[in-house]
Amino acid sequence: MTGPFIRPRRLRQTAAMRRLVAETRLHPSQLVLPMFVADGIDEPKPITSMPGVVQHTTDSLRAAAADAVAAGVGGLMLFGVPKPEDKDATGSVGARPDGILNRGLAALRADLGDDAVIMADTCLDEFTDHGHCGVLTESGAVDNDATLSRYAELAVSQARAGAHVVGPSGMMDGQVAVIRDALDADGFTDTTILAYTAKYASAFYGPFREAVGSSLQGDRRTYQQDPANRLESARELLADLEEGADMVMVKPAMSFLDIVRDVADRTDAPVAAYQVSGEYAMLAAAGERGWIDFDAAVDEAVLSIARAGASVILTYAAADIARRLSLG
Numbered sequence: 001m002t003g004p005f006i007r008p009r010r011l012r013q014t015a016a017m018r019r020l021v022a023e024t025r026l027h028p029s030q031l032v033l034p035m036f037v038a039d040g041i042d043e044p045k046p047i048t049s050m051p052g053v054v055q056h057t058t059d060s061l062r063a064a065a066a067d068a069v070a071a072g073v074g075g076l077m078l079f080g081v082p083k084p085e086d087k088d089a090t091g092s093v094g095a096r097p098d099g100i101l102n103r104g105l106a107a108l109r110a111d112l113g114d115d116a117v118i119m120a121d122t123c124l125d126e127f128t129d130h131g132h133c134g135v136l137t138e139s140g141a142v143d144n145d146a147t148l149s150r151y152a153e154l155a156v157s158q159a160r161a162g163a164h165v166v167g168p169s170g171m172m173d174g175q176v177a178v179i180r181d182a183l184d185a186d187g188f189t190d191t192t193i194l195a196y197t198a199k200y201a202s203a204f205y206g207p208f209r210e211a212v213g214s215s216l217q218g219d220r221r222t223y224q225q226d227p228a229n230r231l232e233s234a235r236e237l238l239a240d241l242e243e244g245a246d247m248v249m250v251k252p253a254m255s256f257l258d259i260v261r262d263v264a265d266r267t268d269a270p271v272a273a274y275q276v277s278g279e280y281a282m283l284a285a286a287g288e289r290g291w292i293d294f295d296a297a298v299d300e301a302v303l304s305i306a307r308a309g310a311s312v313i314l315t316y317a318a319a320d321i322a323r324r325l326s327l328g
Contacts, residue, residue, distance in 0.1 A: 024307040028072030028322035031302075032119065032272070032314040036211050037061045037104035038081035049207035050277055051284040053316050055081055061104055062111050068319040072326055075117035077167065077314055078104050080126055081212050090135055090150060091127030095157040101126075102161040109162025119165040119194065120158040122151060122179070131215035133170035133223065142223055144172050151175050152182035159188040167249070169196040171223045177243035194272060195245035198233040198259050200225045204252050204278030211277060233259050237266055245269070247312065252276040254301055257308040264309025273310035275302065280316045299324065 011021050038045065038055035045055040056064060065076055080101025086093045093099045101120065108118050124147070125133045134147030147170065155166040166183070168175045176195050183191050201224035208214075225232055233250075240248055246269065250260045253273035264271045283301065287294025298317045305313050315321065 024303060026303060026306055026321075026325055028325050029074035030306070030312055031073050031318040031322055032075035032077050032117075032312060033065075033068045033073050033318035034077045034079065034274075034314055034316060035061060035064065036079050036081055037100055038213075039086070039100035040083045047207065047211045049210050050281050050316065051288055053211065053280075055211065056104075058104060058107050062107055064319075065108055065116075066111065068322070069112060069116045071319045071322040073116065073318045073322045075119055075165070075312070076108060077119040077121065078108065078163075079121045079212055080104060082127055084213065084215075087127055087129040087215065089129060091124035094124060094127035095150075095153045097157065097161070099127075099157075102157055105158060105161035105163050114164075117164050118162060119167055120161075120163040121169055122154050122158060122166045123169045124150060124154070125170075125214060126212045129215055131209075131217065133220060134172060142172075144174070144223075147172050148174055148178040152178050155179040155191075155193075156182050156186045156188065159183055159186070159191045163191070165192040165194050165247075167194040167196065169199060169249075169251075171196065171199050171225070173239075174243070176240050176245045180244040192246045193244065194247045194249055195240040195243075196251055197236050197240045197245070197248040198225060198250045198256070198263060200227050200252065200256060200259075202227065202252050202255070202276065202278070204255065204276050207277035207281045227256075230259065230262065233262060234266060237263055241267060241269065247272055249274060250310070252279055253305045253310065253313070254279045257304065260305065260308040260310050270311050271309055272312035272314065273305050273308070274314040275305065275316070277316070295320070295324065 036055045044060045047053045082093045082100050123133050132142055134142040137143045158166050201221045248269055249272040251274040253275045260273050283297050286292045302313055302315055
């Protein structure tokens with residue numbers, strides 16, 4: 001073949017060339033590490049369905065958080081795991097100053113100050129004896145409006161404990177507006193809201209339920225989004241932004257990359273995406289069996305989430321990915 005023609009391979013010849021022309025670039029500060037802190041344990045407790053992930057004691061939480069921040073991780077998302085006997089129908093332990101989540105938040109804020117963004121899961125499922133994300137009616141349905149008042153209480157208590165960001169994840173209608181009003185009324189006008197804008201009823205949450213000791217019987221399909229629906233996320237996004245969301249989230253990430261792209265195309269607000277427990281676990285399990293190179297696979301998966309449009313990525317591999325990114 002003669003004459004000039006395009007040779008894309010010229011730009012792939014060396015690692016230095018590939019780095020120079022890379023279209024998508026990850027930085028450790030874009031990564032958020034989800035962490036679990038549990039009440040009533042004396043040492044970190046491995047989560048069997050999530051290799052390498054544990055329920056932390058307060059002391060081990062502080063150490064692991066410091067390690068992640070030293071690696072360059074930009075944020076920490078904290079979930080609380082109360083003692084089973086502390087759960088009740090309304091999840092009241094979640095808002096108590098001495099509850100495990102608020103104790104963990106306070107410890108992280110005392111240690112880290114503003115060196116990392118401390119985020120709190122603002123939901124009831126870890127704290128209710130029925131495992132749902134809201135208050136139930138006598139018939140067993142989730143009561144949207146009764147749940148909103150509980151979310152407002154949770155958010156204010158988390159802000160008082162030191163959270164920079166509250167993350168309402170229950171998919172209740174109106175949750176962002178109610179939380180914004182409650183935070184502002186209590187003087188927390190600078191506390192950021194990360195809205196779980198598109199949270200789908202997914203099969204990939206299974207390991208997370210072990211991680212938080214969930215009491216759930218049944219499913220959450222009456223309030224989480226149907227995986228068959230795409231346009232619905234645009235309506236959820238519009239509602240959250242109008243109610244005052246500062247950042248928005250798509251969850252899960254890997255199996256909903258089209259939704260990540262849709263959301264990123266429709267807003268100039270920061271878009272977060274969560275590589276959830278099952279997405280992480282399937283890569284980790286395959287890595288343990290030698291079927292794939294786990295480090296390479298999880299790096300590639302997270303890069304794909306960024307390529308789809310997420311500027312903030314939650315992953316259980318955040319600290320290790322950050323260390324690899326720092327090494328170049």
